[in-house]
Amino acid sequence: MEIKQINPEQTLSLRHKQLRSHLTLEECVYNGDYEESTVHLAAIEQEKIIGIASFYEEKCLAMPSKRAYRLRGMAVDSEYQGNSIGSQIIAYAEEKLRRRGVEVVWCNARLKALNFYKRNGFTVSGDKFEIPFIGSHFVMKKELKETAGNHYLTSIEKEFKAIKRKADLAIDQLSIEELYWRPHEHTNSISTIMKHLSGNMHSRWTNFLHSDGEKRDRQRDLEFEEFVMTREEMLDYWEKGWSCLFSTISSLTEHDLLKEVTIRNEPHTVIQALLRQSTHYSSHVGQILSIGKQLKAEGWKNLSIPKGESESFNQKKMGESH
Template sequence: MTIGTEYLKIVRERFRKVKGLGDKALQQLSGGDIHWTLNETSNSVAVIVKHLSGNMTSRWTDFLTSDGEKSDRNRDQEFINTVSSKQDMMSIWEKGWTTVLETLDALDEADLLKTVTVRGESHTVIDAIERQLAHYAYHVGQIVFAGKQLKDEAWETLSIPKGKSEEYLQQILKRHQD
Protein backbone atom coordinates (compact mmCIF):
# COMPACT_ATOMS: atom_id res chain seq x y z
CA MET A 1 0.00 0.00 0.00
CA THR A 2 1.20 3.51 -0.81
CA ILE A 3 0.49 6.74 1.00
CA GLY A 4 -1.72 7.89 -1.88
CA THR A 5 -3.92 4.82 -1.83
CA GLU A 6 -4.14 4.97 1.96
CA TYR A 7 -5.08 8.66 1.81
CA LEU A 8 -7.85 7.97 -0.71
CA LYS A 9 -9.15 5.12 1.42
CA ILE A 10 -9.25 7.36 4.50
CA VAL A 11 -10.93 10.36 2.83
CA ARG A 12 -13.53 8.15 1.18
CA GLU A 13 -14.35 6.74 4.63
CA ARG A 14 -14.42 10.25 6.16
CA PHE A 15 -16.81 11.61 3.53
CA ARG A 16 -19.08 8.60 4.05
CA LYS A 17 -19.00 9.14 7.83
CA VAL A 18 -19.95 12.80 7.40
CA LYS A 19 -22.82 11.75 5.13
CA GLY A 20 -23.85 9.06 7.63
CA LEU A 21 -23.95 11.60 10.44
CA GLY A 22 -26.13 13.84 8.29
CA ASP A 23 -28.35 10.90 7.32
CA LYS A 24 -28.95 10.04 10.99
CA ALA A 25 -29.71 13.65 11.87
CA LEU A 26 -32.09 14.11 8.93
CA GLN A 27 -33.96 10.89 9.80
CA GLN A 28 -34.96 12.44 13.11
CA LEU A 29 -36.53 15.53 11.52
CA SER A 30 -40.11 15.91 10.34
CA GLY A 31 -41.24 17.68 7.19
CA GLY A 32 -42.00 20.77 9.26
CA ASP A 33 -38.72 20.63 11.16
CA ILE A 34 -36.63 21.02 8.00
CA HIS A 35 -37.95 24.58 7.50
CA TRP A 36 -37.24 25.82 11.07
CA THR A 37 -34.71 28.61 11.60
CA LEU A 38 -33.23 29.82 14.86
CA ASN A 39 -33.49 33.44 13.73
CA GLU A 40 -33.70 35.64 10.62
CA THR A 41 -30.01 35.21 9.75
CA SER A 42 -30.01 31.42 10.12
CA ASN A 43 -30.60 28.89 7.38
CA SER A 44 -33.09 26.08 7.70
CA VAL A 45 -31.96 22.48 7.31
CA ALA A 46 -33.69 22.44 3.92
CA VAL A 47 -31.63 25.44 2.77
CA ILE A 48 -28.40 23.97 4.13
CA VAL A 49 -29.08 20.74 2.23
CA LYS A 50 -29.90 22.69 -0.94
CA HIS A 51 -26.64 24.65 -0.62
CA LEU A 52 -24.58 21.54 0.08
CA SER A 53 -26.01 19.73 -2.93
CA GLY A 54 -25.44 22.74 -5.17
CA ASN A 55 -21.84 22.96 -4.02
CA MET A 56 -21.29 19.22 -4.36
CA THR A 57 -22.74 19.04 -7.83
CA SER A 58 -20.72 22.03 -8.98
CA ARG A 59 -17.41 21.02 -7.39
CA TRP A 60 -17.42 17.30 -8.19
CA THR A 61 -18.96 17.16 -11.68
CA ASP A 62 -16.08 16.85 -14.17
CA PHE A 63 -13.83 17.34 -11.14
CA LEU A 64 -10.49 16.91 -12.91
CA THR A 65 -11.39 18.67 -16.14
CA SER A 66 -13.49 21.78 -15.45
CA ASP A 67 -13.61 24.62 -12.95
CA GLY A 68 -15.39 23.63 -9.73
CA GLU A 69 -17.64 26.67 -9.92
CA LYS A 70 -19.86 25.70 -12.85
CA SER A 71 -21.39 28.46 -14.96
CA ASP A 72 -24.91 27.08 -14.42
CA ARG A 73 -24.66 27.17 -10.62
CA ASN A 74 -26.63 29.94 -8.93
CA ARG A 75 -25.19 29.94 -5.42
CA ASP A 76 -27.41 32.78 -4.20
CA GLN A 77 -30.52 30.81 -5.23
CA GLU A 78 -29.37 27.94 -2.97
CA PHE A 79 -30.16 30.12 0.04
CA ILE A 80 -33.79 30.66 -0.94
CA ASN A 81 -36.01 27.95 0.47
CA THR A 82 -37.80 26.31 -2.44
CA VAL A 83 -37.75 22.81 -0.93
CA SER A 84 -41.34 21.54 -0.93
CA SER A 85 -41.07 18.47 1.31
CA LYS A 86 -38.73 16.27 3.26
CA GLN A 87 -38.81 13.77 0.38
CA ASP A 88 -37.75 16.55 -2.02
CA MET A 89 -34.96 17.55 0.36
CA MET A 90 -33.72 13.97 0.66
CA SER A 91 -33.57 13.68 -3.16
CA ILE A 92 -31.50 16.87 -3.26
CA TRP A 93 -29.25 15.50 -0.47
CA GLU A 94 -28.68 12.18 -2.25
CA LYS A 95 -27.99 13.83 -5.61
CA GLY A 96 -25.13 15.85 -4.13
CA TRP A 97 -23.63 12.99 -2.17
CA THR A 98 -23.85 10.60 -5.12
CA THR A 99 -21.86 13.06 -7.22
CA VAL A 100 -19.19 13.41 -4.51
CA LEU A 101 -18.81 9.73 -3.68
CA GLU A 102 -18.79 8.49 -7.27
CA THR A 103 -16.10 11.04 -8.16
CA LEU A 104 -14.00 10.17 -5.10
CA ASP A 105 -14.30 6.47 -5.89
CA ALA A 106 -13.03 7.10 -9.43
CA LEU A 107 -9.87 8.92 -8.28
CA ASP A 108 -6.56 7.13 -8.02
CA GLU A 109 -3.19 7.95 -6.53
CA ALA A 110 -1.93 9.54 -9.76
CA ASP A 111 -4.71 12.14 -9.52
CA LEU A 112 -3.79 13.47 -6.08
CA LEU A 113 -1.14 15.98 -7.17
CA LYS A 114 -3.00 17.12 -10.27
CA THR A 115 -4.28 20.68 -10.32
CA VAL A 116 -7.96 21.58 -10.35
CA THR A 117 -9.50 25.04 -10.34
CA VAL A 118 -12.30 26.57 -8.30
CA ARG A 119 -13.38 30.06 -9.37
CA GLY A 120 -10.16 30.20 -11.42
CA GLU A 121 -7.94 29.50 -8.39
CA SER A 122 -5.62 26.48 -8.67
CA HIS A 123 -5.57 23.76 -6.02
CA THR A 124 -4.02 20.33 -5.84
CA VAL A 125 -6.59 17.57 -5.78
CA ILE A 126 -5.55 16.86 -2.17
CA ASP A 127 -6.25 20.47 -1.20
CA ALA A 128 -9.59 20.48 -3.03
CA ILE A 129 -10.62 17.27 -1.25
CA GLU A 130 -9.63 18.61 2.17
CA ARG A 131 -11.44 21.92 1.62
CA GLN A 132 -14.65 20.15 0.67
CA LEU A 133 -14.45 17.67 3.54
CA ALA A 134 -14.16 20.57 6.00
CA HIS A 135 -16.97 22.48 4.28
CA TYR A 136 -19.37 19.53 4.35
CA ALA A 137 -18.55 18.62 7.96
CA TYR A 138 -19.22 22.25 8.94
CA HIS A 139 -22.68 22.23 7.37
CA VAL A 140 -23.58 18.77 8.66
CA GLY A 141 -22.68 20.11 12.11
CA GLN A 142 -25.22 22.89 11.54
CA ILE A 143 -27.85 20.28 10.64
CA VAL A 144 -27.09 18.34 13.82
CA PHE A 145 -27.25 21.52 15.90
CA ALA A 146 -30.63 22.45 14.40
CA GLY A 147 -31.91 18.95 15.06
CA LYS A 148 -30.84 19.09 18.69
CA GLN A 149 -32.58 22.44 19.15
CA LEU A 150 -35.78 21.15 17.60
CA LYS A 151 -35.95 17.74 19.24
CA ASP A 152 -34.50 18.63 22.64
CA GLU A 153 -35.02 15.60 24.92
CA ALA A 154 -36.37 13.51 22.03
CA TRP A 155 -33.06 13.86 20.13
CA GLU A 156 -31.27 10.54 19.74
CA THR A 157 -27.59 11.25 20.22
CA LEU A 158 -25.28 10.56 17.30
CA SER A 159 -22.18 10.16 19.43
CA ILE A 160 -21.27 9.20 22.97
CA PRO A 161 -24.14 10.26 25.27
CA LYS A 162 -23.40 12.86 27.96
CA GLY A 163 -22.08 11.25 31.09
CA LYS A 164 -21.33 7.95 29.34
CA SER A 165 -17.73 8.53 28.17
CA GLU A 166 -16.12 6.12 30.63
CA GLU A 167 -18.72 3.41 29.94
CA TYR A 168 -18.15 3.84 26.20
CA LEU A 169 -14.36 3.65 26.61
CA GLN A 170 -14.64 0.44 28.61
CA GLN A 171 -16.86 -1.12 25.91
CA ILE A 172 -14.30 -0.24 23.23
CA LEU A 173 -11.39 -1.58 25.28
CA LYS A 174 -13.29 -4.81 26.00
CA ARG A 175 -14.00 -5.29 22.27
CA HIS A 176 -10.31 -4.94 21.48
CA GLN A 177 -9.39 -7.50 24.15
CA ASP A 178 -11.82 -10.14 22.88
Protein backbone atom coordinates in the same frame (compact mmCIF):
# COMPACT_ATOMS: atom_id res chain seq x y z
CA MET B 1 -6.60 7.33 -24.36
CA GLU B 2 -8.66 6.92 -21.22
CA ILE B 3 -9.49 3.90 -19.09
CA LYS B 4 -12.92 3.65 -17.54
CA GLN B 5 -15.53 1.21 -16.31
CA ILE B 6 -17.98 -0.12 -18.90
CA ASN B 7 -20.99 -2.43 -18.90
CA PRO B 8 -20.73 -6.17 -19.73
CA GLU B 9 -22.22 -5.85 -23.22
CA GLN B 10 -19.46 -3.46 -24.27
CA THR B 11 -16.80 -6.12 -23.71
CA LEU B 12 -18.28 -8.71 -26.05
CA SER B 13 -17.18 -7.48 -29.47
CA LEU B 14 -13.47 -7.29 -28.62
CA ARG B 15 -13.66 -10.38 -26.42
CA HIS B 16 -15.07 -12.29 -29.39
CA LYS B 17 -12.58 -10.87 -31.88
CA GLN B 18 -9.42 -11.45 -29.85
CA LEU B 19 -10.21 -14.36 -27.54
CA ARG B 20 -13.26 -16.38 -28.55
CA SER B 21 -13.61 -16.14 -32.32
CA HIS B 22 -14.64 -19.83 -32.46
CA LEU B 23 -17.78 -18.99 -30.47
CA THR B 24 -20.84 -16.89 -31.18
CA LEU B 25 -21.05 -13.44 -29.62
CA GLU B 26 -23.67 -14.67 -27.14
CA GLU B 27 -21.37 -17.51 -26.07
CA CYS B 28 -18.69 -14.96 -25.12
CA VAL B 29 -20.63 -13.99 -22.00
CA TYR B 30 -18.78 -15.23 -18.89
CA ASN B 31 -20.31 -16.47 -15.67
CA GLY B 32 -20.34 -13.50 -13.32
CA ASP B 33 -20.41 -10.82 -16.01
CA TYR B 34 -23.59 -9.36 -14.55
CA GLU B 35 -22.71 -9.66 -10.87
CA GLU B 36 -22.76 -6.33 -9.06
CA SER B 37 -19.24 -6.93 -7.72
CA THR B 38 -17.74 -7.50 -11.18
CA VAL B 39 -15.61 -4.75 -12.70
CA HIS B 40 -15.35 -4.38 -16.49
CA LEU B 41 -12.71 -1.93 -17.73
CA ALA B 42 -11.91 -0.59 -21.18
CA ALA B 43 -9.17 1.48 -22.79
CA ILE B 44 -10.89 3.92 -25.11
CA GLU B 45 -9.31 5.91 -27.95
CA GLN B 46 -11.50 8.41 -29.81
CA GLU B 47 -14.66 6.64 -28.57
CA LYS B 48 -13.38 3.23 -29.76
CA ILE B 49 -12.80 0.40 -27.29
CA ILE B 50 -9.27 -0.83 -27.97
CA GLY B 51 -8.58 -2.86 -24.82
CA ILE B 52 -10.66 -4.67 -22.20
CA ALA B 53 -10.37 -6.67 -19.01
CA SER B 54 -12.92 -8.00 -16.52
CA PHE B 55 -12.42 -8.69 -12.81
CA TYR B 56 -14.61 -11.10 -10.82
CA GLU B 57 -14.73 -11.69 -7.09
CA GLU B 58 -13.44 -15.25 -6.84
CA LYS B 59 -11.11 -16.98 -4.38
CA CYS B 60 -7.56 -17.80 -5.38
CA LEU B 61 -6.91 -21.42 -4.38
CA ALA B 62 -3.22 -20.63 -3.86
CA MET B 63 -4.13 -17.96 -1.26
CA PRO B 64 -7.60 -18.94 0.02
CA SER B 65 -7.57 -16.75 3.12
CA LYS B 66 -7.12 -13.51 1.17
CA ARG B 67 -9.85 -11.55 -0.57
CA ALA B 68 -9.26 -12.14 -4.26
CA TYR B 69 -10.47 -11.08 -7.70
CA ARG B 70 -9.95 -13.07 -10.87
CA LEU B 71 -8.89 -11.37 -14.09
CA ARG B 72 -10.56 -12.70 -17.24
CA GLY B 73 -11.03 -11.54 -20.79
CA MET B 74 -7.89 -9.40 -21.04
CA ALA B 75 -7.64 -8.37 -24.68
CA VAL B 76 -6.15 -5.55 -26.75
CA ASP B 77 -7.24 -4.95 -30.32
CA SER B 78 -4.58 -6.36 -32.65
CA GLU B 79 -4.23 -2.95 -34.34
CA TYR B 80 -3.13 -1.38 -31.05
CA GLN B 81 -0.97 -4.06 -29.48
CA GLY B 82 2.58 -3.20 -28.38
CA ASN B 83 1.59 0.10 -26.75
CA SER B 84 1.38 -1.06 -23.11
CA ILE B 85 -2.41 -0.75 -23.16
CA GLY B 86 -2.89 -4.00 -21.25
CA SER B 87 -0.40 -2.92 -18.59
CA GLN B 88 -2.24 0.39 -18.15
CA ILE B 89 -5.56 -1.41 -17.72
CA ILE B 90 -4.06 -3.69 -15.08
CA ALA B 91 -2.49 -0.76 -13.19
CA TYR B 92 -5.81 1.09 -13.21
CA ALA B 93 -7.67 -2.03 -12.05
CA GLU B 94 -5.23 -2.65 -9.20
CA GLU B 95 -5.94 0.79 -7.77
CA LYS B 96 -9.69 0.24 -8.02
CA LEU B 97 -9.48 -3.16 -6.39
CA ARG B 98 -7.23 -1.97 -3.56
CA ARG B 99 -9.94 0.55 -2.72
CA ARG B 100 -12.32 -2.41 -2.30
CA GLY B 101 -9.95 -4.13 0.08
CA VAL B 102 -8.84 -6.73 -2.48
CA GLU B 103 -5.56 -8.43 -1.58
CA VAL B 104 -4.88 -10.71 -4.55
CA VAL B 105 -5.53 -10.64 -8.30
CA TRP B 106 -5.15 -13.89 -10.21
CA CYS B 107 -5.82 -15.32 -13.64
CA ASN B 108 -5.49 -18.35 -15.88
CA ALA B 109 -2.79 -17.06 -18.21
CA ARG B 110 -2.28 -18.37 -21.70
CA LEU B 111 1.21 -19.66 -22.40
CA LYS B 112 1.93 -16.88 -24.87
CA ALA B 113 0.85 -14.25 -22.31
CA LEU B 114 3.12 -15.52 -19.53
CA ASN B 115 5.81 -12.87 -20.00
CA PHE B 116 3.22 -10.09 -20.18
CA TYR B 117 1.88 -11.01 -16.75
CA LYS B 118 5.37 -11.45 -15.32
CA ARG B 119 6.25 -7.91 -16.46
CA ASN B 120 3.19 -6.71 -14.56
CA GLY B 121 4.22 -8.37 -11.30
CA PHE B 122 2.35 -11.68 -11.51
CA THR B 123 3.99 -14.95 -10.52
CA VAL B 124 3.23 -18.52 -11.61
CA SER B 125 1.37 -20.74 -9.14
CA GLY B 126 1.23 -24.47 -9.85
CA ASP B 127 1.68 -26.53 -12.97
CA LYS B 128 0.64 -26.02 -16.57
CA PHE B 129 -2.86 -27.18 -17.51
CA GLU B 130 -4.97 -27.33 -20.66
CA ILE B 131 -8.26 -25.59 -21.48
CA PRO B 132 -10.00 -27.36 -24.40
CA PHE B 133 -10.04 -25.44 -27.71
CA ILE B 134 -7.90 -22.67 -26.18
CA GLY B 135 -4.57 -24.19 -25.13
CA SER B 136 -2.01 -24.34 -22.33
CA HIS B 137 -2.40 -22.12 -19.26
CA PHE B 138 -0.80 -21.34 -15.91
CA VAL B 139 -2.44 -19.88 -12.83
CA MET B 140 -0.74 -16.56 -12.08
CA LYS B 141 -1.28 -14.31 -9.07
CA LYS B 142 -0.28 -10.93 -7.72
CA GLU B 143 -0.60 -9.60 -4.20
CA LEU B 144 -1.81 -6.01 -4.02
CA LYS B 145 0.28 -3.95 -1.63
CA GLU B 146 -1.19 -0.88 0.00
CA THR B 147 0.19 2.50 -1.13
CA ALA B 148 0.06 5.88 0.57
CA GLY B 149 -1.97 7.39 -2.27
CA ASN B 150 -4.51 4.60 -2.29
CA HIS B 151 -4.75 4.72 1.51
CA TYR B 152 -5.48 8.45 1.34
CA LEU B 153 -8.27 8.00 -1.23
CA THR B 154 -9.81 5.16 0.76
CA SER B 155 -9.61 7.21 3.97
CA ILE B 156 -11.08 10.41 2.53
CA GLU B 157 -13.94 8.45 0.96
CA LYS B 158 -14.70 6.85 4.34
CA GLU B 159 -14.58 10.30 5.95
CA PHE B 160 -17.11 11.71 3.49
CA LYS B 161 -19.36 8.70 4.08
CA ALA B 162 -19.13 9.20 7.85
CA ILE B 163 -20.05 12.88 7.42
CA LYS B 164 -23.07 11.96 5.30
CA ARG B 165 -24.16 9.23 7.70
CA LYS B 166 -24.30 11.67 10.63
CA ALA B 167 -26.39 14.08 8.58
CA ASP B 168 -28.72 11.30 7.42
CA LEU B 169 -29.25 10.02 10.97
CA ALA B 170 -30.14 13.54 12.10
CA ILE B 171 -32.46 14.21 9.16
CA ASP B 172 -34.27 10.91 9.76
CA GLN B 173 -35.28 12.11 13.23
CA LEU B 174 -36.97 15.27 11.93
CA SER B 175 -40.35 16.00 10.37
CA ILE B 176 -40.68 18.04 7.18
CA GLU B 177 -41.81 21.01 9.29
CA GLU B 178 -38.70 20.71 11.45
CA LEU B 179 -36.46 20.58 8.38
CA TYR B 180 -37.81 24.02 7.44
CA TRP B 181 -37.49 25.47 10.96
CA ARG B 182 -34.96 28.29 11.55
CA PRO B 183 -33.68 29.39 14.96
CA HIS B 184 -34.05 33.02 13.78
CA GLU B 185 -34.27 34.95 10.52
CA HIS B 186 -30.51 35.31 10.07
CA THR B 187 -29.80 31.57 10.11
CA ASN B 188 -30.51 28.77 7.66
CA SER B 189 -32.95 25.91 8.02
CA ILE B 190 -31.75 22.35 7.58
CA SER B 191 -33.53 22.22 4.22
CA THR B 192 -31.50 25.23 3.06
CA ILE B 193 -28.25 23.68 4.28
CA MET B 194 -29.10 20.47 2.41
CA LYS B 195 -29.87 22.44 -0.74
CA HIS B 196 -26.63 24.40 -0.46
CA LEU B 197 -24.48 21.32 0.12
CA SER B 198 -26.00 19.48 -2.83
CA GLY B 199 -25.55 22.52 -5.08
CA ASN B 200 -21.94 22.79 -3.99
CA MET B 201 -21.36 19.09 -4.70
CA HIS B 202 -22.83 19.27 -8.18
CA SER B 203 -20.59 22.22 -8.94
CA ARG B 204 -17.37 20.95 -7.36
CA TRP B 205 -17.46 17.33 -8.50
CA THR B 206 -18.90 17.51 -12.01
CA ASN B 207 -16.00 17.19 -14.48
CA PHE B 208 -13.75 17.64 -11.44
CA LEU B 209 -10.32 17.25 -13.06
CA HIS B 210 -11.06 19.27 -16.17
CA SER B 211 -13.10 22.32 -15.18
CA ASP B 212 -13.22 24.92 -12.43
CA GLY B 213 -15.06 23.80 -9.31
CA GLU B 214 -17.32 26.85 -9.40
CA LYS B 215 -19.41 26.16 -12.50
CA ARG B 216 -20.70 29.09 -14.52
CA ASP B 217 -24.27 27.79 -14.41
CA ARG B 218 -24.32 27.42 -10.63
CA GLN B 219 -26.77 29.79 -8.95
CA ARG B 220 -25.33 29.78 -5.45
CA ASP B 221 -27.50 32.56 -4.04
CA LEU B 222 -30.64 30.61 -4.91
CA GLU B 223 -29.40 27.77 -2.71
CA PHE B 224 -30.11 30.02 0.28
CA GLU B 225 -33.59 31.03 -0.85
CA GLU B 226 -36.30 29.17 1.02
CA PHE B 227 -38.81 27.44 -1.25
CA VAL B 228 -41.08 24.53 -0.55
CA MET B 229 -40.22 20.99 -1.57
CA THR B 230 -41.73 17.74 -0.43
CA ARG B 231 -39.57 15.53 1.78
CA GLU B 232 -39.07 13.14 -1.17
CA GLU B 233 -37.94 15.97 -3.47
CA MET B 234 -35.59 17.32 -0.82
CA LEU B 235 -33.98 13.93 -0.16
CA ASP B 236 -33.71 13.18 -3.87
CA TYR B 237 -31.78 16.40 -4.49
CA TRP B 238 -29.62 15.71 -1.42
CA GLU B 239 -28.76 12.19 -2.58
CA LYS B 240 -27.91 13.33 -6.11
CA GLY B 241 -25.29 15.72 -4.74
CA TRP B 242 -23.61 13.02 -2.67
CA SER B 243 -23.81 10.61 -5.60
CA CYS B 244 -21.90 13.11 -7.72
CA LEU B 245 -19.22 13.34 -5.02
CA PHE B 246 -18.80 9.59 -4.51
CA SER B 247 -18.84 8.86 -8.23
CA THR B 248 -15.97 11.29 -8.74
CA ILE B 249 -13.93 10.00 -5.79
CA SER B 250 -14.32 6.41 -7.00
CA SER B 251 -12.96 7.42 -10.41
CA LEU B 252 -9.78 8.97 -8.97
CA THR B 253 -6.47 7.13 -8.79
CA GLU B 254 -3.39 7.89 -6.75
CA HIS B 255 -1.80 9.34 -9.90
CA ASP B 256 -4.43 12.11 -9.80
CA LEU B 257 -3.64 13.31 -6.28
CA LEU B 258 -1.01 15.91 -7.19
CA LYS B 259 -2.81 17.13 -10.30
CA GLU B 260 -3.93 20.75 -10.18
CA VAL B 261 -7.59 21.75 -10.14
CA THR B 262 -9.08 25.19 -9.56
CA ILE B 263 -11.92 26.55 -7.46
CA ARG B 264 -12.85 30.09 -8.52
CA ASN B 265 -9.49 30.18 -10.35
CA GLU B 266 -7.61 29.38 -7.13
CA PRO B 267 -5.25 26.42 -7.75
CA HIS B 268 -5.40 23.33 -5.53
CA THR B 269 -3.90 19.90 -5.74
CA VAL B 270 -6.55 17.19 -5.75
CA ILE B 271 -5.51 16.41 -2.16
CA GLN B 272 -6.11 20.01 -1.12
CA ALA B 273 -9.46 20.16 -2.93
CA LEU B 274 -10.66 16.99 -1.18
CA LEU B 275 -9.58 18.30 2.23
CA ARG B 276 -11.19 21.68 1.57
CA GLN B 277 -14.55 20.12 0.78
CA SER B 278 -14.35 17.69 3.68
CA THR B 279 -13.92 20.64 6.06
CA HIS B 280 -16.73 22.56 4.37
CA TYR B 281 -19.23 19.68 4.47
CA SER B 282 -18.45 18.68 8.04
CA SER B 283 -19.01 22.26 9.25
CA HIS B 284 -22.47 22.35 7.66
CA VAL B 285 -23.36 18.91 8.96
CA GLY B 286 -22.41 20.21 12.40
CA GLN B 287 -25.05 22.92 11.89
CA ILE B 288 -27.62 20.27 10.95
CA LEU B 289 -26.88 18.34 14.14
CA SER B 290 -27.03 21.48 16.28
CA ILE B 291 -30.44 22.49 14.93
CA GLY B 292 -31.73 18.94 15.29
CA LYS B 293 -30.70 18.81 18.95
CA GLN B 294 -32.41 22.12 19.64
CA LEU B 295 -35.62 20.86 18.07
CA LYS B 296 -35.78 17.42 19.65
CA ALA B 297 -34.32 18.27 23.06
CA GLU B 298 -34.67 15.18 25.30
CA GLY B 299 -36.07 13.22 22.35
CA TRP B 300 -32.84 13.56 20.39
CA LYS B 301 -31.09 10.26 19.59
CA ASN B 302 -27.41 10.85 20.20
CA LEU B 303 -25.05 10.34 17.27
CA SER B 304 -21.94 10.30 19.44
CA ILE B 305 -21.10 9.47 23.07
CA PRO B 306 -23.99 10.72 25.25
CA LYS B 307 -23.23 13.37 27.86
CA GLY B 308 -21.94 11.85 31.08
CA GLU B 309 -21.25 8.44 29.58
CA SER B 310 -17.65 8.85 28.38
CA GLU B 311 -16.15 6.64 31.08
CA SER B 312 -18.51 3.71 30.51
CA PHE B 313 -18.02 4.04 26.74
CA ASN B 314 -14.23 3.97 27.13
CA GLN B 315 -14.42 0.92 29.36
CA LYS B 316 -16.44 -0.92 26.72
CA LYS B 317 -13.92 0.01 24.06
CA MET B 318 -10.69 -0.20 25.99
CA GLY B 319 -11.35 -2.53 28.92
CA GLU B 320 -11.24 -2.13 32.65
CA SER B 321 -7.54 -1.18 32.58
CA HIS B 322 -8.36 2.20 31.04
